[in-house]
Amino acid sequence: MQFTDSDLDRLMLLLEWRRDVRHFRPDPIPDQALRHLERAMALAPSVGNSRPWRVVRVQSAELRQAAQAEFRRCNADAATLYHGERLRHYDRLKLEGMETAPLQLAVFSLEDPETGHGLGRQTMPQTLLQSTAMAIFSIWLAARAQNLGVGMVSILDPNRIEAILQRPAGWRFAAWLCIGHPTFDDDTPLLHREGWQENDESDWEIL
Secondary structure (H helix, E strand, O other): OOHHHHHHHHHHHOOOOEEEEEOOOOOOOOOHHEEEHHHHOOOOOOHHHOOOOOEOOOOHHHHHHOOOOOOOOHHHHHHHHHHOHHHHHHHHOOOOOOOOOEEEEEEEEOOOOOOOOOOOOOOOHHHHHHHHHHHHHHHHHHHHHOOEEEEEEOOHHHHHHHOOOOOOOOOOEEEEEEOOOOOOOOOOHHHHOOOOOOOOOOOOOOO
């Protein structure tokens, strides 16, 4: 398979318009779109072909409410790091879309999966989490290509989420993904647009 410059242009456009979305419409996601997301994750690279990710589709209103309550608790703790105008700015930020996102996925990473037989991770066990992160990004791009948005909720206590969802030992919480149709499109990161942190490109270092 040989790709062309136009393929690269489309990929760069997709990356440019990939955003962390927090504002969702409640419209359900078509089954075909879900299958594309699952397929994208299955195609993600992983260390030793270990495929350490595990995904829970959280549909229970009770479980969603418990996770959102955990977000509010953790967010209140995080806010204590800021003071004055920076705190007021923080309080104005919308940092999750758990109330309206129609699809919510809790992604976990196995600590020591049998798959892969340990290949490639003896000196760098963190590559398991890196593999799970690449699988998450694969979903992110596949969602954007279908005009869906993804928002990752990181202000959560992993141990509490593992307990809320009653996951087995060895499953480590990696991400809570909110997925759905965004209420608006934006090619600028929300935190950049809100003046919290600009999204400057970094220079590569040459040694």
